[in-house]
């Protein structure tokens with residue numbers, strides 16, 4: 001009895017202690033919430049800003065939630081500024097929206113005026129926001145181009161720039177053709193089985209293999225090896241990353257296995273990449289023909305750091321850093337490109353008259369027999385520059401479906417200025433979001449913005465049209481623009497040129513399915529992925545075309 005009384009008393013004390021800790025945590029959380037909300041309100045009051053109705057408890061969580069609730073539940077969060085701008089034109093008229101979604105996300109200044117985006121990305125490129133570093137630290141320890149700033153970023157960007165140049169990418173096209181033919185054979189196989197597949201999955205493997213060719217001069221074999229260790233480790237680690245603090249991320253945050261699993265996957269990627277980099281180094285002096293991105297990086301690094309620092313043995317600093325850079329190249333270049341490819345296939349399928357013109361363009365450049373195109377492009381990669389309509393299709397796809405935007409850090413003394421009104425907008429304590437999606441769908445800058453119209457990119461005589469400056473920025477503009485732009489544009493044109501005439505890629509969305517701005521395929525939140533992906537990974541069947 002005494003023992004029972006004792007343990008009951010002890011249990012009570014433990015319960016009380018737990019209660020006190022819980023109350024302390026709750027009180028602290030509430031205090032921080034209050035501080036954040038008041039900070040936002042003070043900024044709004046001080047500068048007379050027009051914002052959505054702001055709740056002291058919920059900030060803008062309810063207003064944004066209500067706006068998004070009118071659309072498909074899996075719609076990707078990056079489109080929310082566009083949804084809000086269309087619902088509240090009176091607030092969005094100057095091209096900015098102040099949004100307080102704390103604690104789900106940082107308090108944000110969404111910018112969709114092209115010249116105001118230019119102010120913080122081009123004219124006066126601001127530092128990356130801490131959210132980017134926090135998100136990618138577990139993948140690359142912030143030793144990559146996306147997350148670094150200042151001297152470190154500058155140094156490595158100059159090391160990698162030569163390999164990503166237009167001229168060098170062109171020289172690598174024959175090796176890309178080999179990977180695209182693997183992708184095409186996969187599609188042909190699907191055509192024979194008639195099964196429905198998520199096109200983007202294979203697209204991501206193809207884009208990784210193309211990056212492998214560009215960076216390391218080797219086929220990584222991701223398309224052909226089931227459970228390829230490098231790809232598996234990369235995808236698992238991407239799935240572990242935490243891009244926001246929404247409830248769907250909470251499981252990951254508290255999962256005790258997260259760190260261990262990420263450590264293991266990082267070790268696998270290091271093992272796989274190290275030997276390939278060392279091989280590039282051994283060959284760096286005597287490779288004839290096209291140079292890979294790592295090969296040219298080795299040359300620049302040696303030049304900048306002095307030949308003696310490397311001697312016969314590859315500099316471990318270079319290898320370690322290059323491993324992290326390649327992980328980021330694979331991450332940044334695989335799903336962005338695969339998602340663009342999927343939206344291009346979708347948009348062409350929805351617009352058969354444009355599809356017919358694109359196929360005719362390919363006939364005109366490569367001849368009537370599509371099976372010759374791969375050989376012709378391998379022999380003369382510059383033929384890819386003779387496809388103005390195909391290029392316009394890729395540009396228009398990236399206008400309507402840019403996969404990512406850029407986020408930069410605001411600061412107390414830094415203001416954006418609306419060029420038409422001269423009004424200044426504070427950025428203190430805010431994450432500035434260069435929202436290409438919202439701007440590239442804005443009727444102020446793009447006629448009929450929700451219509452897929454590649455011909456807007458061409459004048460009547462087929463020459464490129466003059467578009468308003470700063471308005472096309474799927475790769476961002478300015479010093480921190482995408483280093484892989486030329487690679488992505490080249491591979492997208494190449495894949496379309498080698499597949500469109502022989503295959504019909506038919507999206508398999510239920511016609512009664514939910515639509516976003518009229519389209520059944522929209523940018524969705526896909527579990528395990530960070531960037532915007534086509535809904536359901538784009539389910540398709542493939543049909544072989546009967547050519548006359």
Ligand code: HEM
Nearest residue numbers: 145146329332333336337406474475476480482483484488
């Ligand atoms: C359609 C495909 C692609 C799109 C739409 C795209 C878009 C972007 C955007 C918007 C940025 C700026 C991000 C920011 O400021 O946070 C960026 C940066 C970057 N991208 Fe891409 N990207 C694509 C393909 C690629 C490819 C193929 C690679 C490499 C193989 C790549 C590697 C990078 C890297 C390393 C950066 C950081 C550059 C720097 O800050 O110096 N991207 N990309």
